[in-house]
Amino acid sequence: MRDGLVRLWTGLDHGHRALVVQLLRYGVVGVGVTLFQIVIYNVLIGAGHRPPLIANTLATMAAMVVGYTIHSRFTFDGHGERESEIKAIFRFVVTNGVVGFGVNSFWVWLFTQALHLSPHWPSVPMFCVTPAILFWLNRKWVFD
Numbered sequence: 001m002r003d004g005l006v007r008l009w010t011g012l013d014h015g016h017r018a019l020v021v022q023l024l025r026y027g028v029v030g031v032g033v034t035l036f037q038i039v040i041y042n043v044l045i046g047a048g049h050r051p052p053l054i055a056n057t058l059a060t061m062a063a064m065v066v067g068y069t070i071h072s073r074f075t076f077d078g079h080g081e082r083e084s085e086i087k088a089i090f091r092f093v094v095t096n097g098v099v100g101f102g103v104n105s106f107w108v109w110l111f112t113q114a115l116h117l118s119p120h121w122p123s124v125p126m127f128c129v130t131p132a133i134l135f136w137l138n139r140k141w142v143f144d
Contacts, residue, residue: 068096
């Protein structure tokens with residue numbers, strides 16, 4: 001198994017190796033940031049007695065601060081030619097604050113309003129689907 005992985009790694013060109021490293025970093029950081037957001041969301045709908053969409057809004061804002069800080073300095077460090085930090089922050093806010101928030105708000109609506117399920121159910125696609133969408137947008141637009 002190890003030899004196969006070594007052969008696979010050495011067979012990759014520099015660009016593909018960089019992508020693999022970013023995916024691994026995003027996996028680690030993304031899991032942490034996503035769990036941070038989901039914990040805040042669940043605490044707010046549970047002990048905080050907040051409506052699910054309000055909880056999603058507050059959790060998204062908190063996760064965006066943590067997410068930008070770590071992704072810009074670790075996950076996508078050295079990727080692309082960032083012209084300015086302000087431009088990257090603006091794009092991150094659009095990507096995560098509009099697209100990510102919109103997708104997660106859809107999950108909240110779908111599970112709580114349309115399907116009338118527990119407000120905890122949106123946590124599943126928030127963890128499994130939204131991060132994949134955001135990785136692609138962050139890599140291709142925000143930190144490019």
